Amino acid sequence: MKMCDKIKFMRQAKSLSQEEMAEKLGLSINGYANIERGETDVAASRIQQIADVLDSDFMELVSFGERNVVFLTGSENHNVSNILHISNTSNDLEKSQLIIEAQRSEIAHLKEIIELMKALNPRPSA
Secondary structure (H helix, E strand, O other): OOHHHHHHHHHHHOOOOHHHHHHHHOOOHHHHHHHHOOOOOEEHHHHHHHHHHOOOOHHHHHHOOOOEEEEEEOOOOOOOEEEEEEOOOOOHHHHHHHHHHHHHHHHHHHHHHHHHHHHHOOOOOO
């Protein structure tokens, strides 16, 4: 699974729209959509921001993929860019693991919602 596909999958699993993601990342909707379509190179710092919004890990986003390119720039010299190619093959096991992780995350969020609802609407004593 390509990184752009994984980002889209994880966003949808969290029931976030592209508009919400763009807003959280300080991007235009078109700018964010370009990331999901794989039409733009994504800096490592942006990948970290995306991972944070998705409650994920940087390496989780970049570790799967047919061919992902990540630009890493040093803070001292912004004129130098290193290119890191990460290449892994995608298979059914990896896809299943992503689905399971998304479901676990959704269950955790639903449990939080239930606890908040219980706190707001306590049952009367019998």
